[in-house]
Amino acid sequence: MSFDATYHDQIYKSVGTRPVRPDGVDKVTGRARYGADFNMPGQLVGRILRSPHAHARIVSIDTARAEALKGVKAVVTAADLPDLSDGDQSHYDLLDNCMARTKAFYDGHAVAAVAAIDAQTARKALKLIEVDYEVLPHVVDVDEAVQPSAPVLHDTIFTGGVEPKPTTPSNVAARAEFGHGDVDAGFEDADFIVERSFKTEQTHQGYIEPHACVASVNPDGTAELWVCTQGHFVYRQKCAELLGMDVSKLRVTSSEIGGGFGGKTHVWMEPVALALSRKAGRPVKLVMSRDEVFRASGPTSATSVDVKIGARQDGRITAASAELRYSCGPYADIWAELGAMTSFACYDLENVNTVGYEVLVNRPKTAAYRAPSAPMAAFAVESAIDELAQKLGIDPVAFRIKNAAREGTRSSYGPVYGPIGIGPTLEAAQTHAHMQAPLGPNQGRGMACGFWFNFGGQTCTDLNVNSDGTVTLAVGTVDVGGARASLSLVAAEELGIPYETVKTVVADTATLGYNDMTDGSRGTFSSSMATISSARNAIEVMRNRAALMWDISIEDVVWEDGQAKAIGSTHDNLAPLSIKEIAEASGKTGGPIAGHSEMVADGAGVSFATHICDVEVDPETGGTKILRYTVIQDAGKAVHPDYVEGQYQGGAAQGIGWALNEEYVYGQDGRLQNPGFLDYRIPVCSDLPMIDTQILEIPNPNHPYGVRGVGETSIVPPLAAIANAVSNAVGVRMTHIPMSPPRILAALDAQPTA
Amino acid sequence: MSGIAVSTTINGDEVEYLCQAEETLLDVLRDRLGLTGAKEGCGTGDCGACSVILDGRLVCSCLVLGAEAQGARVETIEGMAQGDTLHPLQTKFLEHAALQCGVCTPGFLMAAKALLDANPDPTEEEIRFGLAGNLCRCTGYDKIVRAVQDAAREMNGG
Structure with missing residues (x-):
């Protein structure tokens, strides 16, 4: 049956309520099993040896002494992970990141691994592995890496997207350009122009649960992997490819996940765990330490961005351009491209141009971090927009409203928008009580907007109606923040049954069809769409069964309020059949009742937010306190408002940490100086106020309930909102994130005294 | 490799275990006693995911040695609910x-x-x-x- 995903307005019974999540009790009693909470019989302990150098050629690795140590069952190096890439560069890069092949490209790059009977033996074994390194010059700074004098990481990489093709290798892996109109002409028309450069430092997602897995490879080549991941189907695919296994032989189960935010969308040490298990012939548990998480998983890009925006005196922007340099770690990716696409997505611009450069540096491979690349671009653009509003003497909210994108606007990255929420979030901000609250000495208010694309992707669900009329919903998108509650609500809504009778579980890769991972804010959007489709298919089956039980035509059976009802004057005497009655009879009417759905969930509606922030800056210390914070964001439809608010608040808090404090600090030796939560300090409870939220619901026309993804956009505005607030508080434009106390004091000291 | 014998009370139950000198209370809880409710988020006392109450005092169990629990009263998340009644x-x-x-x-x-x-x-x-x-x-x-x-x-x- 074809599925109609079109939005239809309706009165909801379940969707929009706030019940307790189905996995809640397990999580408050300590019973929920995360990556490191699982064990297998005969399991070994895995440990990884990592490069202490930022850039070094691996001359030789001698593992003989480690292998000879009593209790060591396997030692692997790149030799145990053969190159099966066959010209596929991204495959090769992934393999090389899991285990360095010819060169170590960053402090923390894996070079060997052991599996032993206990942690003590494994630690000893690592010390017995002798690696002969030829240390090479390194570069960690994004601006230094693009200089012609910088050490080049790969002599095989020539800047892509440039004509004619360059003849010398470069750390600039690729160039990407977006936009339309004539920016030069637009700047000619401008009465005022703001042109500034901005920098942001590298940050980590900071999930509290380190990467962890248990791998078990059997002698017949079948294997199991228990792992904390945002996408077990994708992990299965990648691990199978890297290790040369049949996909069907690898069964991956996603554990409960202790935060991901994009960082658990890439494989890191899981292929190594499988290689160790394959070699040792026993299950291997591999858990990263926090130090390893910082040094060797995937933080976000460090960036350097130049922005130029011009406007007429009447407040209309005439042209906007940006050049963005994003660090990728040692491997090419599309981080600058995403920054270039998102930079000006909030605005309706006649002339716009953005260019992104992917820059390779001796830092860990950059990974996605919640709306990847958008917060840094928004920091630069929204700071410049604020400054331009000040030059024009226009209120910053009114200036943005005047230039905001709307339905029909051609976005700066190409597509034409449908119904969108940037205007409404700005209008809600304009009338919000927060905007009128008084400010004291050394206090400032800032606001900023943010955009994220959102994603749909491949999705598969099974909805089984059990013999007592309760429902089990199997989904393949990992639940990172309450999605099982939302999906149970959606199934309950569509079937017309109580929420409590639906149990949603995340199925493993052997029991459900392929699902893309939980990224792009797609978990609830795409799996709810597939759930609605599954439920409608199950209803079709149940209408058939009711027709059979009544011996009438299916055309005379409708589904309402969780019951089959016979319609038409000839069926007046037939009492409705409940889902329970139909389910109980199913053994005699054709067997089990289920609804399935396989789809590409197209039509993820774009998402916009506006944030308002008040700060107080201590001029003596340079310390900044967040006094008040408000998030206004379009959710399309908030399925479970508690968890929508939670996404808004969590993204804002991460953004606050990024704006004020978090950064990777590298020494002259190219080693990470702060790989721990003491020196890489994320916000704690006493750092923050309550974070107020306002959910707007501008329905996504491409989802039956109007749902949009909500997970990522909330981290896009904070850097700029807080920078604008601090700039207003201290009277100096802040251009370098994080605005840590030393940077604020330096900015104040650089001001001429009055 | 001889272990240290420890007698302690965990969530009201008397428990005995052997542990190595360098093993933390968190290691013992998770790896020897199967009490995986306490999590290791950092191993350095910075994240609090391994918090337990030791003789009435909140501690990071990653900063307490397993041997230090001798004669102590340890409360973990697994003992917070009373039977099927949540706290x-x-x-x-x-x-x-x-x-x-x-x-x-x-x-x-x-x-x-x-x-x-x-x-x-x-x-x-x-x-x-x-x-x-x-x-x-x-x-x-x-x-x-x-x-x-x-x-x-x-x-x-x-």
Whole structure:
């Protein structure tokens, strides 16, 4: 049956309520099993040896002494992970990141691994592995890496997207350009122009649960992997490819996940765990330490961005351009491209141009971090927009409203928008009580907007109606923040049954069809769409069964309020059949009742937010306190408002940490100086106020309930909102994130005294 | 490799185990006793995910040696509910959606319990400082603070 995903307005019974999540009790009693909470019989302990150098050629690795140590069952190096890439560069890069092949490209790059009977033996074994390194010059700074004098990481990489093709290798892996109109002409028309450069430092997602897995490879080549991941189907695919296994032989189960935010969308040490298990012939548990998480998983890009925006005196922007340099770690990716696409997505611009450069540096491979690349671009653009509003003497909210994108606007990255929420979030901000609250000495208010694309992707669900009329919903998108509650609500809504009778579980890769991972804010959007489709298919089956039980035509059976009802004057005497009655009879009417759905969930509606922030800056210390914070964001439809608010608040808090404090600090030796939560300090409870939220619901026309993804956009505005607030508080434009106390004091000291 | 024999009380039950000198209480709880509710988020006492209550005092179990639990009373998340009756803090965390991924939740519940045991009627600021040793990356702490406020209200008779 074809599925109609079109939005239809309706009165909801379940969707929009706030019940307790189905996995809640397990999580408050300590019973929920995360990556490191699982064990297998005969399991070994895995440990990884990592490069202490930022850039070094691996001359030789001698593992003989480690292998000879009593209790060591396997030692692997790149030799145990053969190159099966066959010209596929991204495959090769992934393999090389899991285990360095010819060169170590960053402090923390894996070079060997052991599996032993206990942690003590494994630690000893690592010390017995002798690696002969030829240390090479390194570069960690994004601006230094693009200089012609910088050490080049790969002599095989020539800047892509440039004509004619360059003849010398470069750390600039690729160039990407977006936009339309004539920016030069637009700047000619401008009465005022703001042109500034901005920098942001590298940050980590900071999930509290380190990467962890248990791998078990059997002698017949079948294997199991228990792992904390945002996408077990994708992990299965990648691990199978890297290790040369049949996909069907690898069964991956996603554990409960202790935060991901994009960082658990890439494989890191899981292929190594499988290689160790394959070699040792026993299950291997591999858990990263926090130090390893910082040094060797995937933080976000460090960036350097130049922005130029011009406007007429009447407040209309005439042209906007940006050049963005994003660090990728040692491997090419599309981080600058995403920054270039998102930079000006909030605005309706006649002339716009953005260019992104992917820059390779001796830092860990950059990974996605919640709306990847958008917060840094928004920091630069929204700071410049604020400054331009000040030059024009226009209120910053009114200036943005005047230039905001709307339905029909051609976005700066190409597509034409449908119904969108940037205007409404700005209008809600304009009338919000927060905007009128008084400010004291050394206090400032800032606001900023943010955009994220959102994603749909491949999705598969099974909805089984059990013999007592309760429902089990199997989904393949990992639940990172309450999605099982939302999906149970959606199934309950569509079937017309109580929420409590639906149990949603995340199925493993052997029991459900392929699902893309939980990224792009797609978990609830795409799996709810597939759930609605599954439920409608199950209803079709149940209408058939009711027709059979009544011996009438299916055309005379409708589904309402969780019951089959016979319609038409000839069926007046037939009492409705409940889902329970139909389910109980199913053994005699054709067997089990289920609804399935396989789809590409197209039509993820774009998402916009506006944030308002008040700060107080201590001029003596340079310390900044967040006094008040408000998030206004379009959710399309908030399925479970508690968890929508939670996404808004969590993204804002991460953004606050990024704006004020978090950064990777590298020494002259190219080693990470702060790989721990003491020196890489994320916000704690006493750092923050309550974070107020306002959910707007501008329905996504491409989802039956109007749902949009909500997970990522909330981290896009904070850097700029807080920078604008601090700039207003201290009277100096802040251009370098994080605005840590030393940077604020330096900015104040650089001001001429009055 | 001879172990150190330890006799202790965990969640009211007498427990005996052997551990190595360098093993932390967290290692013992998780790897020897199967009590995996306490999590290792950092191993350096910075995140609070491994919080337990030792002789009435909130500690990071990753900073306590297994051998130090000799003769002590240890309370972990597994002992917080009484049978099938959740502690009011557990109930309020669920009602207020004070968890997203949930991996920090056991530590927060132990810290919140220790806070309310010592100060049954804390201000918002006291709650924020009382929980400042526990990291949560998902929630922004808003709903956690509200859940603790509501639990305190209920435990004080509403």
